[in-house]
Amino acid sequence: MKALITGASSGIGREFALYLAELGYDLIICSRSTDKLNALKDEIKNVSVRVITIDLSRESDAFDLYEHLKEEDIDVLINNAGFGAFGKFLNVPLEREVELIHTNVSSVHILTKCFLKDMQSKNSGLILNVGSMAGFSAGPKLSSYYASKNYVVRLTQAINEELRRDGSKVKISVLCPGPVETNFNNVANVRFTTKGLNARDVARYAFDKARQGKIIIIPGFLMKTVKFFEHFLPENLLTRISYNVQSKKEGK
Template identity: 35%
Template structure:
């Protein structure tokens, strides 16, 4: 697979490409024969990936996507390439009780997790619709499925991502379009996410025994393989532990779920 010449001649855009889930998404896309445009504030490191796939192209596009002007500029740049897959993956959280957490940080996060994701989803769905081909893949979270006391605005932002994507995908199916918007909902992964999102609360301590932490690369491979193929379902919960968690959240009374999430997040 590694030396396969690109038969696709298609480009994938990945935001949050420099590390964590996004980096492994870039790697997987290359293994599938896509050229990759990786976006983050500093993503030069992804250029090295091309060594493993010399017949493909990798470009980096460095910008701060919490500034929505950059989302429009990224779209203009991406129009010069034959983009058929867009992964809105860049995101972080602002941990802490709502009355105490920083409004500036929350607004920055909302711009990245919601506004930029919304803009890129809209512009690429419109563009893909012209050719009746292409996929927007948005990274939500298991946090999409419940309010998150003690991590309020992050959970709310991921609920937006899920609600937006699932609804658009349904519209596309009803319109008999071949374009898809798929929302991937990861549970805990060991990435730099918590360093950025914890307000100095440390990196590893947060991994509670309540939810197992999945291997980031194998999660990336499995989730993206499904997201590139899935026909009608608008969102993906990948991994047995995440599926069980989702089921538990559905079965238990809402007030118990809120209490569990509050306890889980407050202990950090």
């Protein structure tokens, strides 16, 4: 068995790698941080680990990654790479937003489509896209990030329904956590207003649920409760609430 994990150098991606290694998967781990990937490789002793340094903020790198690995017979793809950019829409540099879109949207779309074709041809495999609770609403002051995660959630749901109707044995899921103790807030230049979940717990819960065929995976009782009550509020009110929540994240 072989798994490909993007954004594997830290946080949830790193924990995915450690857990899948425990389960006996040979790993291909990718990110921009070669040193962190090599340190993770040295930590894992029981399976084969291959390191690929790649920058998925460049759209061409996703195509290059697939071309490099298309003969590898990937059983599991975890699209974990992603980041946020905090600030009002007009204030966030466009170049940063384009990098975000390439990382959070384009690379996820490209890798999902390319590897899904291979999995469908053998009628087996699992794809786990890492979304966010942000994928269920609009997010003023994190507008591009929220929009990108909406894309990931809805794309995954649509693909799942197509696979279901085709009678495919390929599984696809999306992980939608709330705050998690990772490097996300440092990259996005924000601070969380609630304590984050443990990345190790989130990764293990998510992969177990994905193997069971769960489509939308929301770890933690609090976020499940939030998602439930969102159904009863109008969109414009949710957006106003979101603005107030994001405003509290400023000033780290």
